[in-house]
Amino acid sequence: MNAAKLSDILNLQIHSYWLTSPHALRKVFLTQVISRGPDSLTRWKITEGSYTLSKVGEWVWEPSPSNRTEDYIKENYYDRIEDALTVWNQHKGEFIKDSQSP
Numbered sequence: 001m002n003a004a005k006l007s008d009i010l011n012l013q014i015h016s017y018w019l020t021s022p023h024a025l026r027k028v029f030l031t032q033v034i035s036r037g038p039d040s041l042t043r044w045k046i047t048e049g050s051y052t053l054s055k056v057g058e059w060v061w062e063p064s065p066s067n068r069t070e071d072y073i074k075e076n077y078y079d080r081i082e083d084a085l086t087v088w089n090q091h092k093g094e095f096i097k098d099s100q101s102p
Contacts, residue, residue, distance in 0.1 A: 019046070019088060028053075028092075030084055033077060043077040044084040052076040055083075057091040 015032040028048045035041045046053040052062045054076045063072065078084035 019092070028088075030081070030088070041079075043073070043079060044081050045077050046084055046088055053087060053091060055087060057087055057094070059094075 017030045019028045019030055026048060028046060030044060030046050033043045033045055035043070047062065048059065050062055051059040054060050055078065056075075060072075060076055062068075062076070078087070
């Protein structure tokens with residue numbers, strides 16, 4: 001196996017970002033999601049563990065990929081990174097309770 005060169009690393013595309021949170025122990029990510037199929041759309045989602053931040057600012061349990069409906073995707077995936085960041089900035093202090101489960 002060849003070792004990665006610095007030039008190779010600098011050319012990598014970033015598909016996930018760790019978002020700054022007022023709660024230092026929370027791990028919230030902004031992740032690029034590329035759909036498979038003929039449309040190959042690129043969308044974004046904000047996640048904390050098994051939850052996604054919906055477009056209305058609610059933390060929603062994320063089903064497994066084969067169980068994600070079109071309605072779920074429309075409500076929880078963002079077409080533009082700017083839209084995802086706007087919702088995050090409005091709701092970044094609001095988190096699900098650790099005891100909450102689907």
